[in-house]
Amino acid sequence: TRMMIAIINNKGGTGKTTTCVNLAVGLAGRGHRVLVVDLDSQASASLALGVQDDALSPSICRALFDGTPVKDVIRSGIQPGVDLITAEMNLSNADLLLAKAAGRERRLNDLLAPVRDAYDYILCDCASALSLVPINALVAADCCLACLTPEHLAHEGLRMLARAIARLRINMGIDVQWLGILFTMVNPRLRHSSSVMAKVREDFGRNVLTTEIRRDVKLAEAPFFGRSIFHHAPASKGAKWYGNLVDEVIERCRNI
Amino acid sequence: TRMMIAIINNKGGTGKTTTCVNLAVGLAGRGHRVLVVDLDSQASASLALGVQDDALSPSICRALFDGTPVKDVIRSGIQPGVDLITAEMNLSNADLLLAKAAGRERRLNDLLAPVRDAYDYILCDCASALSLVPINALVAADCCLACLTPEHLAHEGLRMLARAIARLRINMGIDVQWLGILFTMVNPRLRHSSSVMAKVREDFGRNVLTTEIRRDVKLAEAPFFGRSIFHHAPASKGAKWYGNLVDEVIERCRNI
Numbered sequence: 001t002r003m004m005i006a007i008i009n010n011k012g013g014t015g016k017t018t019t020c021v022n023l024a025v026g027l028a029g030r031g032h033r034v035l036v037v038d039l040d041s042q043a044s045a046s047l048a049l050g051v052q053d054d055a056l057s058p059s060i061c062r063a064l065f066d067g068t069p070v071k072d073v074i075r076s077g078i079q080p081g082v083d084l085i086t087a088e089m090n091l092s093n094a095d096l097l098l099a100k101a102a103g104r105e106r107r108l109n110d111l112l113a114p115v116r117d118a119y120d121y122i123l124c125d126c127a128s129a130l131s132l133v134p135i136n137a138l139v140a141a142d143c144c145l146a147c148l149t150p151e152h153l154a155h156e157g158l159r160m161l162a163r164a165i166a167r168l169r170i171n172m173g174i175d176v177q178w179l180g181i182l183f184t185m186v187n188p189r190l191r192h193s194s195s196v197m198a199k200v201r202e203d204f205g206r207n208v209l210t211t212e213i214r215r216d217v218k219l220a221e222a223p224f225f226g227r228s229i230f231h232h233a234p235a236s237k238g239a240k241w242y243g244n245l246v247d248e249v250i251e252r253c254r255n256i
Numbered sequence: 257t258r259m260m261i262a263i264i265n266n267k268g269g270t271g272k273t274t275t276c277v278n279l280a281v282g283l284a285g286r287g288h289r290v291l292v293v294d295l296d297s298q299a300s301a302s303l304a305l306g307v308q309d310d311a312l313s314p315s316i317c318r319a320l321f322d323g324t325p326v327k328d329v330i331r332s333g334i335q336p337g338v339d340l341i342t343a344e345m346n347l348s349n350a351d352l353l354l355a356k357a358a359g360r361e362r363r364l365n366d367l368l369a370p371v372r373d374a375y376d377y378i379l380c381d382c383a384s385a386l387s388l389v390p391i392n393a394l395v396a397a398d399c400c401l402a403c404l405t406p407e408h409l410a411h412e413g414l415r416m417l418a419r420a421i422a423r424l425r426i427n428m429g430i431d432v433q434w435l436g437i438l439f440t441m442v443n444p445r446l447r448h449s450s451s452v453m454a455k456v457r458e459d460f461g462r463n464v465l466t467t468e469i470r471r472d473v474k475l476a477e478a479p480f481f482g483r484s485i486f487h488h489a490p491a492s493k494g495a496k497w498y499g500n501l502v503d504e505v506i507e508r509c510r511n512i
């Protein structure tokens with residue numbers, strides 16, 4: 001399989017970065033070659049993978065804005081089997097800096113083209129928005145994984161997201177598929193989370209992953225150590241659930 | 257006191273809307289006249305205050321984009337003592353729609369000028385970004401309240417936010433003060449939250465509020481019922497903490 005996955009949700013704080021980091025390390029742990037592309041100006045994925053906050057440059061910005069070839073900004077082996085292109089603050093100016101550029105929604109796609117075959121999985125950690133950079137990720141990606149915390153309005157937010165993606169498919173002629181919808185930070189004691197999840201399952205059918213990631217404080221601790229959950233707390237529930245995610249993602253990617 | 261408060265953080269999911277809704281209802285419960293201005297295209301504050309998702313129009317968009325006077329979009333008594341200007345999806349186009357408008361950062365300020373004296377507190381619920389609409393909120397507001405979840409990188413994110421506000425003060429000649437920094441969704445079992453909070457307190461001194469809002473599932477449930485915590489679960493810890501916040505905000509606003 002060779003698959004580029006955009007990890008998305010326009011709602012903030014829904015476990016996208018946590019999923020990106022742990023899925024990447026988990027896939028590499030199964031022997032796959034993985035590239036993480038950090039597309040959030042906050043650089044949370046880069047920092048969670050152990051990069052120091054004064055070492056984020058050179059980042060994806062050099063390639064997107066200055067024309068540096070992408071291979072010159074790839075950092076090899078940030079974790080075993082995981083390469084990384086970092087993000088940095090300047091990425092938040094993308095909409096302005098690329099406003100006049102021709103083919104500005106295809107920039108990332110064109111940049112990554114020469115290196116795509118070097119990886120089994122390319123994971124893009126997106127910011128919580130539907131601006132030019134996340135659009136670039138959806139144009140470049142083969143499939144998208146939406147991270148959803150089953151709280152009030154999560155279902156409505158997902159439907160808006162799905163509609164926005166459908167419009168993009170038409171406007172940009174892209175063919176990004178659903179890898180699926182992943183429930184994250186599930187709190188079983190939140191009375192309504194099961195009814196939110198049931199409504200989403202009813203609406204999106206088999207696009208909803210079987211794996212559910214529940215709250216586990218270990219998942220919130222791991223970034224402090226610049227480690228994945230598999231390294232930080234291999235015996236934890238969080239590690240078990242993200243292990244299940246790795247299996248399910250591998251399986252689903254075979255059938256996309 | 258007469259105070260307009262922008263509730264901010266460029267990081268997503270840090271309890272801004274939960275704080276806006278509960279602070280608004282809490283202040284009204286002390287006899288103050290309160291206006292909530294929903295400035296997030298996701299309209300979470302409007303929905304959490306009981307507005308149906310097919311009844312979000314007319315919203316702040318009519319005033320910002322179409323020149324409708326703001327008094328025509330104010331909904332009175334959405335909760336006792338609380339008026340509301342809703343948001344809607346179209347607000348996410350603000351940067352594009354107002355790109356060429358003169359004085360585009362002062363639009364909200366100018367719109368709210370005629371109604372400012374009718375309220376003791378005006379609370380603006382901002383999206384997690386530093387784009388044109390949140391900038392409008394900071395230009396219009398007397399003070400800002402940053403909501404911070406003490407997780408990895410929260411301190412770094414806050415320093416970036418503080419620098420961005422400092423630049424705005426210089427560039428826009430505004431004088432927005434710190435109401436303060438509020439710790440939200442504090443999870444005492446997260447090993448590092450106390451060290452993150454200690455670093456923030458050391459850095460920001462008395463700008464950090466004494467009140468801490470910890471995790472309480474009741475706070476996540478209340479939006480499902482379109483109610484504040486004071487109505488949904490008046491005996492809960494969440495209600496007690498937000499009650500403390502109301503007291504502390506009233507006190508601090510006297511001294512700004």
Ligand SMILES: Nc1ncnc2c1ncn2[C@@H]1O[C@H](COP(=O)(O)OP(=O)(O)OP(=O)(O)O)[C@@H](O)[C@H]1O
Pocket residue numbers: 011012013014015016017018019040044126127128184185186213214215216217218219220221223267268407408
């Ligand atoms: N299953 C979980 N259990 C406990 N904490 C979690 C879990 N998943 C994520 N977190 C924590 O919740 C916070 C938000 O998660 P994360 O940063 O992954 O979300 P995000 O969607 O990438 O946010 P943003 O929209 O800001 O990019 C982080 O502090 C993270 O460590």
Ligand SMILES: Nc1ncnc2c1ncn2[C@@H]1O[C@H](COP(=O)(O)OP(=O)(O)OP(=O)(O)O)[C@@H](O)[C@H]1O
Pocket residue numbers: 011012151152267268269270271272273274275296300382383384440441442469470471472473474475476477479
């Ligand atoms: N103290 C708390 N305890 C438990 N759940 C909370 C608490 N505060 C907020 N929540 C829940 O966490 C989620 C995120 O909170 P909220 O929507 O207030 O954040 P936000 O900063 O406004 O997010 P956004 O960046 O998307 O606007 C919501 O489901 C909310 O109900």
Ligand SMILES: [Mg+2]
Pocket residue numbers: 016017018040044045125126127
């Ligand atoms: Mg993230």
Ligand SMILES: [Mg+2]
Pocket residue numbers: 272273274296300301381382383
């Ligand atoms: Mg909000």
